[in-house]
Amino acid sequence: MSFIVSFVWSFVLWLVLTAGTKGMLWSTEEVIAGIIFAAIVGLSTKNIIGEKAQRFLNPAKWLGFLVYAIGPLFWGMVKANFDVAYRVITGKIKPGIVRVPVDLENEAQYTILSNSITLTPGTLTVDACPEEKALYVHWIYVRDEEPKSSEPVAGSFEKWARRLGK
Amino acid sequence: MIFTEFFYGAIVIALGAFITLIRVMLGPSVPDRVVGVDTLNTLIVAGMILLGAAYDRVIYIDIAIVYALLSYIGTLVIAKYLQGGLE
Amino acid sequence: MIKSIIYVFLAISITFNLLGSVSLHRFPDVYTRLHGATKCTTFGTIFAVLAVIVHAIWQIKETGNPKYLQMALHSLVALIALLLTNPTGAHAIAKAAHLSGYKPARAVIDAYEKKLRGEEA
Known part of the structure; x- marks a missing residue:
């Protein structure tokens, strides 16, 4: 559960920071790189974020x-x-x-x-x-x-x- | 292309940063100086955002984000040191 | 029209940022200086970011360049980072100053000092 929470929030932050790479939207490469980096962040912080993390979603x-x-x-x-x-x-x-x-x-x-x-x-x-x-x-x-x-x-x-x- | 209104705004904020710097140099005690440095960090972030708009460069604003987060960590470390060591 | 909105936001931002730095010289001790510094500079930065966002949206309408969308979103992220970190940093400085022994000047009451002494005794 805590992995999903931190994955979702890292991915949303990535999307906000890379908007506008293809027209006003996102290019495919940016989205793929975002999924990879958000998965890395989620895996490395899943023990730090506590049990009640799903309320952030x-x-x-x-x-x-x-x-x-x-x-x-x-x-x-x-x-x-x-x-x-x-x-x-x-x-x-x-x-x-x-x-x-x-x-x-x-x-x-x-x-x-x-x-x-x-x-x-x-x-x-x-x-x-x-x-x-x-x-x-x-x-x-x-x-x-x-x-x-x-x-x-x-x-x-x-x-x-x-x-x-x- | 330079947007002059943002550039003049950034100059006035730099003046404010200079006034703050006088407090950092005068400050009779250590916490006074830390307060000065904290204010200086916020003013620098505001100035960087305005300069980014003035010079039409998004990269200045990216640096402002990183600067805001790192200066916060710096303030926390100094505060922790002041209240008696890193436990 | 949009120019005048930007000018008003910039004027508010500059006024409060300058007020924050002047308040460092007007107030007598660490805690009262923190009041001026934290509140005024946070408020001033909010309006600086609002001015940049209005400018960026206007430029999107004029030119359609996606660079201005990035400018608006990135300054919004910087603003959120500042809003979350600034009061926490002020709290950390205030607590550290009190624990390291700087008493509030001209204080009429100091309940925190009483609590600290009560624990030591």
């Missing part, structure tokens, strides 16, 4: 990622950049590292949530502790020294991360 999940990236994440980044621009110009900061309790199950969800937090207004993940179910977040303008949930820090991102990383 679920198209509904990739549609969810696309909607998430274009909708809430991009809007959060727009807000974040105007926030940082305001702080660069005025120099008004009140930094601090706060502990944010979160309710997530696996590591993919922690990765999605902490990367989203880093790209959104005024927050930067310093460390994630799955064993005590908490994130340590550097906040550029502390509004709440001991938040009870991730709502004041991350808005609705925890819900999205829980749904996407399942």
Whole structure:
């Protein structure tokens, strides 16, 4: 199973990188070489990619990622950049590292949530502790020294991360 | 054929890279310099993409992809070294 | 029309990239500098890539040369690589700086420091 997943993704990446070799499409040689190289990559990484790898092939999940990236994440980044621009110009900061309790199950969800937090207004993940179910977040303008949930820090991102990383 | 608007954009980004380089040289502590180098990497990728469009060469953009991935590995190695050795 | 879209995207990209490099000089310590550097340069690069993609699609319509299809797709791949790696790198630097003993300047609260000391004691 993990061989098929990494084969499919290497082959898709190869097709994206070699599009336009024959008109707007692919020439036969490129496709054959792509199959060979994707098989090599798949064989050599099949022990590294874990058991639950087939969730990476679920198209509904990739549609969810696309909607998430274009909708809430991009809007959060727009807000974040105007926030940082305001702080660069005025120099008004009140930094601090706060502990944010979160309710997530696996590591993919922690990765999605902490990367989203880093790209959104005024927050930067310093460390994630799955064993005590908490994130340590550097906040550029502390509004709440001991938040009870991730709502004041991350808005609705925890819900999205829980749904996407399942 | 040179597309001048992308070329001027790349020049301004090079100016930003120069401002970043001042922080890398001044930086009082090691993490300050690492932050500077990380910013410099992102700016170089942006500049390479713009130069690729300006000079009409796709190969510059290919180099930008490889540079982005390799600079990430470099940042991770420096961070690992800073926090106390490679375990 | 398409020229003006490209100009707007390039202007946004240049503004935020310059803002990111200026923020390295405006902020007092490593963590706040990481805020400015990561967010602004990522956002600036997104708009630089968007400008290149709009330009490439326009050129495909004008000339029909498959080189421009490659240009659009390859810059998209570079953008995805940056989007995945940039926040992770920032997190790695922040954690490494804290573990190697650089305290956040002017901090009102430092919960991570408390946690580290609690484990040592």
